[in-house]
Amino acid sequence: MAGGNGSNNRITTAQFYKAQLETNKAIAASALLQSEERAAMELRLVEKIGGVPTQVQTNKEEIDRLRKRFTIVASIEGLVATAAVILGLRNT
DSSP, X not given: OOSXXXXXXXXXXXXXXXXXXXXXXXXXXXXXXHHHHHHHHHHHHHHHHHHHHHHHHHHHHHHHHHHHHHHHHHHHHHHHHHHHHHHHHHHO
16 A cells, blocks of 8 residues: 555656656657757857858958058158168268
């Protein structure tokens, strides 16, 4: 006899299967939710990755622009320094 107080704590097979079915439904719902969340996350990642080549191209263009600017500024500085040396030598 189950239980020390004489009460019958047994469940029927039908009750057990019904409880098991409810548990299985809850697990399936949780798995479906996780699957949907994973799919949404994968889409966000694909969107972010899709933007990477554009960002790389933008960065490359910016680097090229800055290199050209640096070359121009360095050339001007060189010309000014050369002119200063030439003018300084002529004045002495």
